[in-house]
Amino acid sequence: METDNSLETTSSILPNSSPNNFNLVKEEPIDSDSLHNSSPNLSDPIISKSTKRKEREKNVKSSAKKSKNVANETDGEELPYVHVRARRGQATDSHSLAERARREKINARMKLLQELVPGCNKISGTAMVLDEIINHVQSLQHQVEFLSMRLAAVHPNIDINLDNIFSAESGSLMECSFPAMVSPQPLSHQLWQPDGLTPQPLWGVEEMNPNFITPENSLLSYDSSGNSVSLYTNQLKMEL
């Protein structure tokens, strides 16, 4: 009974003292039982000094705070009444330290991703960056779909001699063809215009656009940058 009264008085004192009061006041009845059990463990030195009510109130307050803090910070610990000097918001146990390390790893990787995906550098915040990454992946996958559709539409059957040529010249062709693909764009524009053809953008168009290129222009534009591609077009003609 005395302890109950003391607890009630502490509950009136507590709201003024700490910000945790809300939770503390609710969980008072639970705490009282555990405190009865633990107080000999925790505050042995204090209790042994005096057994007056004020001292007991102090013990109750401090131990309540301590136990509350411990309960807040340690999720999976079995002994909630170990000496913990930690205050609210500071992490000292292995769980939160490990979590912090893990989070730092994840943030480092996110930075890498940000550099990879165009336009992500300016965005701050994990959710937005993840948004951009998702959009990028989706757009790449859609592009693959469109391109395979394009390829399927071009040939009546997949069996074309291009494959033979590619397999023969595998590495060198692709290496040469990439700069060849990229550079003739300004050149081809110049070639097109005197003929009065409509210069259409070659890249970034993922639908079936009829490319108004005359054969001579295409060969010329490729020849200007690399011979290998013109070789393969000639081979095509010969074989077909």
Add this chain to the structure above:
Amino acid sequence: MHTSSKLTKEFTKKWVKGLQICCSSKKNMDVLERKKKIKLCADIALASAKNATTSWSIALISEAKKEGENEILVDNLLGPESPFKQQKTIPLMSACHKRVRSKKILKRSCSVGQRMKKMGPPKSNLAIYIAKTLVKKRTQVLQRLVPGGESMDEFSLIKEALDYILSLRVQVDVMRSLAHAAEVSNQSDPNVFG
């Protein structure tokens, strides 16, 4: 970017090889079937060019193998090493799936219980909670996009996504150049493909 040029070469070789295998088996396919075959060949070639170093590639190939008709294609395309690896990883992955799912269910039930207790938190916690749910939703979406993503934790998911984006870019580049070249040659000799 040496690795990407190497990947490009590998991918092109395997893709072309796959296309040859594809067309030698059947003839007279309509456009959609052809498109599917082309895409399939491209995906498998991309995944096999990685030589089973990344888990998304393993997942992609195992998914492709599930359909019976693709198996021959896949087996022909791949080298001798990776099929053996896949046979081991498939049961592992299904076990991982189950474990992850059961863990997720447990976590969800626990977290819901915890959330019910902590109702009425101060405003800073609420903002953090909202931010966390946003990030969680997006990681779920990303898991669905990256092949084999469901059985990955956050950290490896990001790593896999990085690699996957790089490889997708290579795939898109190669396919685009081939498509363009094919169209150009089609234009130059329109009678041939008539």
